Amino acid sequence: MIPAATIAPASTPRRRESREAVEMFAHFRHGARRCTVMLKDLTRHGARIEGHGALQRDEAIGLAFPGLAPVLAFVAWCNGPCAGIEFAEPLRPQQYESLLRDHALPALRPDPPGSGLPLVA
Template sequence: MAYFDPECGSSPVPRRETREQVEMLAKFRRNFVSSTVLLKDLTRFGAKVEGVGRLCTDEAVSLALPGCRPSMAFVAWANDHSAGLEFADPLDGQTFSDLVARFGLGRSAAKAA
């Protein structure tokens, strides 16, 4: 599986893992401004978030998932409304499984439970 950012003209980059479809609110911090964003998909290595406004590729941000401490992430791609984030430190397997079980949609949630 690969993603492609047409605005940057970059070539497809292979994904490390299949993303699990989720819907969860998370605390997002960019510079000194905090907001709540909606996570739409998740892996141990990153997530897609919506409601972030325009971000720059490679920009460092902070993301606090439900029940987790804030952690650093980097913008892998972005458009006007959403962005793909790569976590500086991957989620541990148990945390990832718990989040998918609680917030997963469809098959992903049933598989993780």
């Protein structure tokens, strides 16, 4: 029998980056179906969307963010009207920062570089 102290705890999957809370509309495309969805959180690698129909894991979708060209993404998980998606290619840092600047929730919005202002509590 192996002593309990030598058994490694089960690993918990870790995100590559922390999620940023946002509220923005995006144009969603899944096959011939198109609609507008709400993004609720965002990283450079993916997002959580709400307001679509049923999706299956690993399905390909298209998303068009405000002011950006459409991106290809894949469904990572789906729970009713919510889904986690992973972008085929991470957003470029400039794209990501622009989306956060314009759509992050006010209490969580990052300050402009060099502003020296504290975050709103």
